[in-house]
Structures are given as C-alpha cells and as structure tokens.
Amino acid sequence: MDSNLPSKNEKISHRDLTVQENVAIDQMKQRRKEKPVTIFKVTQTDDSETLSLAHDENLASLDKDQLMDTQIMEATGAANSDVGIQLLLNVGTAIVSTTDRSKMATQLNAVAQSMQALGPQDEYEGQLIAQLVVLHEQAMNWLGRAQRTERVDFANIYLNGASKLLARHHETLEALLKYRRKGEQRVHVEHVHVHDGGQAIVGNVIPGGGMNQKLEEGPHAKV
Numbered sequence: 001m002d003s004n005l006p007s008k009n010e011k012i013s014h015r016d017l018t019v020q021e022n023v024a025i026d027q028m029k030q031r032r033k034e035k036p037v038t039i040f041k042v043t044q045t046d047d048s049e050t051l052s053l054a055h056d057e058n059l060a061s062l063d064k065d066q067l068m069d070t071q072i073m074e075a076t077g078a079a080n081s082d083v084g085i086q087l088l089l090n091v092g093t094a095i096v097s098t099t100d101r102s103k104m105a106t107q108l109n110a111v112a113q114s115m116q117a118l119g120p121q122d123e124y125e126g127q128l129i130a131q132l133v134v135l136h137e138q139a140m141n142w143l144g145r146a147q148r149t150e151r152v153d154f155a156n157i158y159l160n161g162a163s164k165l166l167a168r169h170h171e172t173l174e175a176l177l178k179y180r181r182k183g184e185q186r187v188h189v190e191h192v193h194v195h196d197g198g199q200a201i202v203g204n205v206i207p208g209g210g211m212n213q214k215l216e217e218g219p220h221a222k223v
Helices: 019-031 061-076 081-095 101-117 123-148 152-180
Strands: 040-045 048-053 191-194 200-206 210-216
Touching (some): 040 101, 061 081, 061 101, 101 123
8 A cells, every 4th residue: 555645534734726836727728718629429320320510409500500610610721611521531530540439539529629729721721730730640659659669679660750750740830830921021130330431241140159241331331
C-alpha cells in the first residue's frame, strides 16, 4: 500500500487556488468561448450503427441545416458542405483506425475541432490544415513506435520516418502562413547613419555586428 495516500481517518486539508492558477483558468475559459463543432454522430438502425450528421433536432429544419453547414465551413473552410464532409472523411481515413462507429464519430469530431481551431478561411486553407493534422498524427505515431520498440535498428527507422513527417508538417505550415500573408505589404527597415557632408550610410544589420553598406548623397538620401 502506498504510504503517501491518506488513511481513512486522516483529514484531507484543502487550499484555495493561487493567483497564477486563477489566471491560467481564466485564460482557458477565454479559449473555450467558441463552442467546438460536433459534426458526426452514430445513429442506431435495426441491428447496425450508422455514421450520420449530428443535426440539432431541437431546431427547425432549415435552421438545423444552416447550422450544420456553418459548422462544416468553420472546420474545413469549404462553402459547400459536401466538399467539407468529404475532406473530413479523407482525414479520418488517414488517421482513424477503429471500425467502431461510436469511436469513429468521436475521433472524426476531434479532427473537425482540431481543424476548426486553426480557422480555415477557404477550401485551400482547409486542405493545408487537413494535411497538418494528418502529418502531425502520423509523426506522433512513428515517434510512439520508436519509444516502444526494443530494437535499435527499428527505432532508427521510426525516428527517421517521424523526422520526415515533421519536416513536411513544417513545410505545410509555412505554405499556410505564406498563403495567409497574400497581399500583405511588408516594410523593410534599414539602419541609416548620416555623416558630415550629407552622406548617409544605409545598410542591413548582419549578425555579429557587421553591416552591408552603401552610400547615399544629399538630404534626400534613401531611408
């Protein structure tokens, strides 16, 4: 028996949350303000279970359809719900291994919620985010295999596979961020040093304290 566990007669002391713990809880509540989407559920039909859409049956027919379309769009970026559902199912096929319909619905909803958290704004962003989810899950799977095996040669194979998957994950994330920056103006700031005689030395800072320099003449020197 664990000696650290309190005995039946021992009184358990209670404490109040610390300031830091309260701050952490408030931050968590802020992040949870947006209700996660629930798109899939299991419907019992005779002796079998069927995967179906989790419409809110308390709403009128038109309202529940519009709500479902909105939830699919929030998760996938797809304006067409059929396209969004297909994308979610494709992701599920890549990472969901169970044939149990209830577990499958739970995992597909987790996929949808993971994608929703990254806020896809259109179909292309949805595709990139779907790739991110798949690459991350597969990389974690390979890392887990490396941890579980007792053979060094197998561990090296699994680690190499995980490394490649994580590299593709990073490339896909860069592609997503680059796409989101489309049309955004970027300002390039350089260091300017004005010397006697109206000359300005304009240059980019180089790590280590150096500087690429060029001379600009007069009061209208380029900044």
